[in-house]
Amino acid sequence: MKVVYVNEEWCLGCHLCEYECAFANSGDTDMVRALKDREIFPRIRVEDGENDVHFAVNCRHCRDALCVKSCIAGALSKTEEGAVVIDREKCVGCFTCVAVCPYGAIMPDAEGKAAQKCALCTDNLMGEPQCVKHCPNRAIVFEDRG
Amino acid sequence: MRYVIIGNSTAATFAIEGVRSVDGEGAITVISEENRPAYGRPLISYYLYGKIPAARMNYRPASFYEENRVEVLLGARAERIDPAAKKVVLADKREIFYDKLLVATGSRPFTPPVEGLETVTEKFNFMTMDDALALEQALAPQTRALILGAGLIGLKCAEGILHRVKELTVVDLAPRVLPSILDEEGASLVQRQLENEGVKFALNDSVLRFSQNVAHLKSGKKVAFDVLVVAVGVRPNVELVRDAGGEVRRGIVVNERQQTSIPDVYAAGDNCESFDFSTKQNRVLAILPNAALQGECAGKNMAGGKAAYLGGAMFNAIGFFGSHIATAGVYEGESYVERGENTYKKLFYKDNVLKGFILINNIERAGIYTSLIRDMVPLDSVDFDVIKRAPGLMAFASKVRGEKLGTRRER
Numbered sequence A: 001m002k003v004v005y006v007n008e009e010w011c012l013g014c015h016l017c018e019y020e021c022a023f024a025n026s027g028d029t030d031m032v033r034a035l036k037d038r039e040i041f042p043r044i045r046v047e048d049g050e051n052d053v054h055f056a057v058n059c060r061h062c063r064d065a066l067c068v069k070s071c072i073a074g075a076l077s078k079t080e081e082g083a084v085v086i087d088r089e090k091c092v093g094c095f096t097c098v099a100v101c102p103y104g105a106i107m108p109d110a111e112g113k114a115a116q117k118c119a120l121c122t123d124n125l126m127g128e129p130q131c132v133k134h135c136p137n138r139a140i141v142f143e144d145r146g
Numbered sequence B: 001m002r003y004v005i006i007g008n009s010t011a012a013t014f015a016i017e018g019v020r021s022v023d024g025e026g027a028i029t030v031i032s033e034e035n036r037p038a039y040g041r042p043l044i045s046y047y048l049y050g051k052i053p054a055a056r057m058n059y060r061p062a063s064f065y066e067e068n069r070v071e072v073l074l075g076a077r078a079e080r081i082d083p084a085a086k087k088v089v090l091a092d093k094r095e096i097f098y099d100k101l102l103v104a105t106g107s108r109p110f111t112p113p114v115e116g117l118e119t120v121t122e123k124f125n126f127m128t129m130d131d132a133l134a135l136e137q138a139l140a141p142q143t144r145a146l147i148l149g150a151g152l153i154g155l156k157c158a159e160g161i162l163h164r165v166k167e168l169t170v171v172d173l174a175p176r177v178l179p180s181i182l183d184e185e186g187a188s189l190v191q192r193q194l195e196n197e198g199v200k201f202a203l204n205d206s207v208l209r210f211s212q213n214v215a216h217l218k219s220g221k222k223v224a225f226d227v228l229v230v231a232v233g234v235r236p237n238v239e240l241v242r243d244a245g246g247e248v249r250r251g252i253v254v255n256e257r258q259q260t261s262i263p264d265v266y267a268a269g270d271n272c273e274s275f276d277f278s279t280k281q282n283r284v285l286a287i288l289p290n291a292a293l294q295g296e297c298a299g300k301n302m303a304g305g306k307a308a309y310l311g312g313a314m315f316n317a318i319g320f321f322g323s324h325i326a327t328a329g330v331y332e333g334e335s336y337v338e339r340g341e342n343t344y345k346k347l348f349y350k351d352n353v354l355k356g357f358i359l360i361n362n363i364e365r366a367g368i369y370t371s372l373i374r375d376m377v378p379l380d381s382v383d384f385d386v387i388k389r390a391p392g393l394m395a396f397a398s399k400v401r402g403e404k405l406g407t408r409r410e411r
């Protein structure tokens, strides 16, 4: 299955993926209107470290995902293709998933009332992962590695 | 192949999925005492709180049983297992024959022997949707509610009903709230937050005697109430297996494949023991993720697959009125502490591994800590100074991180 992979050697730490992610999932068609003067809550997050090390982290869509097993509401599930998705109508915001994800890739949403995670841009109107599409250095790719 | 499952909650649901991942053909029959499809049991407090409507509490989509070709006997209680005849006898005398049987009976509320408890007319447990609905019916704006037990279930119940009652008191023998998962400092923070919301506590105290609507406490206090909720703990439902000759200690004894000592009989979930790798002992780990993992493992093995459940650790994510708490493992060894006005963080480490943590209102990316415990990651292989302050992947060696972010992950 195709998943988003990250190569930290290529990551410049520009955080553009975070903005593109926030915009893609804002439901808005105008990026400026969607993001200007707003705190963003992207589903992909860049870590910045010493010695110019940067990398983005988002859902790994694990084959045997612990978040799916741990969800008290049955709000997390796997699609037929293998993507891990969340039904936010069912999520009660207990954040058990946040406390089990080994990658720290699932997080409270902007209101803090439900969890949010990357669904590979299948749950918005973009059609393909926007973090990948807009990464200026191709540090983020969308590939089938098994 | 005839698969029979007793119980229809988390362990059973994952067992169905486990069976079907291996065997698309065999017949699956589920015997469920509760008269409704599986629902997220922990959601009953969220239902009363108004966070989720009953219609969305189903644990799986409505098509689940049909799609997996499962026959569900709702409102049916299994009374006896006959391992020689390989059948389950129901309370209504029906007999269900099995080739492979899973006992996923979970746990039931424990009722403490308190004098006069039988004189209390409005008393409830807090385990099932039926309990929640009955409790809901009994509450009115003038109600004074009393909850026995300041553990996870008692306090979730308190959160659920506080806005529906006039007064709410929680009594517990322990000197602090959530005694099984919090230390003193963490507990006092959580207690303060709950008190600010209006919950009253009588801790380090217990009910000596009930006389109808009055609880006489050991401290001498008297608490008048209209509705009582008993949430002092749960007991595993082991009887079916024990009476059939299966080995039972505190919970049903199972091996790594979730097999009981009775041939072709499996057990999974709150009713059985598992290996707790943080204490290196077998114990009942009555939490939902454990039931899911064990149920899935049992289902796969019943269908002829090769799955192993190697153990788990205590783990909880809980919150009240907007707060968020995550805890895991055991609290031993050295510790690292951070405190803020409304936040608390304590990490416990020993012998070069993270043993446990308590996080209050700073749970973001806590799963990275959980994975350090679960995978027993040697702390000298990560930058502990970095990760103890903020959980992140930066603290791992670049090569390890490359695998985490550059290969398809099993988990």
Ligand SMILES: Cc1cc2nc3c(=O)[nH]c(=O)nc-3n(C[C@H](O)[C@H](O)[C@H](O)COP(=O)(O)OP(=O)(O)OC[C@H]3O[C@@H](n4cnc5c(N)ncnc54)[C@H](O)[C@@H]3O)c2cc1C
Pocket: A072, A094, B006, B007, B008, B009, B010, B011, B012, B031, B032, B033, B034, B041, B042, B043, B044, B045, B076, B077, B078, B079, B104, B105, B106, B107, B126, B127, B128, B152, B153, B156, B237, B240, B268, B269, B270, B271, B286, B287, B288, B289, B291, B316, B317, B318
């Ligand atoms: C209010 C509340 C909040 C909770 N919150 C959390 C939480 O936040 N996180 C967490 O990890 N865990 C939580 N738990 C615990 C969690 O619900 C359990 O760990 C989980 O439900 C265990 O699943 P199970 O399938 O083993 O058994 P159960 O959910 O206990 O289900 C067992 C089922 O078997 C049925 N049964 C029993 N005997 C028979 C019989 N003889 N014949 C037919 N049917 C039978 C029962 O009626 C029941 O429906 C909570 C529990 C409660 C009550």
